Amino acid sequence: xxxxxxxxxxxxxxxxxxxxxxxxxxxxxxxxxxxxxxxxxxxxxxxxxxxxxxxxxxxxxxxxxxxxx
Numbered sequence: 001x002x003x004x005x006x007x008x009x010x011x012x013x014x015x016x017x018x019x020x021x022x023x024x025x026x027x028x029x030x031x032x033x034x035x036x037x038x039x040x041x042x043x044x045x046x047x048x049x050x051x052x053x054x055x056x057x058x059x060x061x062x063x064x065x066x067x068x069x
Contacts, residue, residue: 013025
């Protein structure tokens with residue numbers, strides 16, 4: 001199975017815009033919600049179906065042992 005990795009980098013809150021947005025973002029987290037949404041959007045758009053193999057294996061093991069994982 002061939003594996004492909006993709007990177008995602010975001011400057012973070014308080015790193016973009018004018019000085020006022022930098023101050024508010026850096027001190028209060030203004031814009032954090034939007035940054036989190038951008039990261040989740042990247043994960044959803046770049047998700048690979050092959051990743052489910054491990055999860056299915058884990059579920060079958062938890063059924064056998066009766067433990068929730």
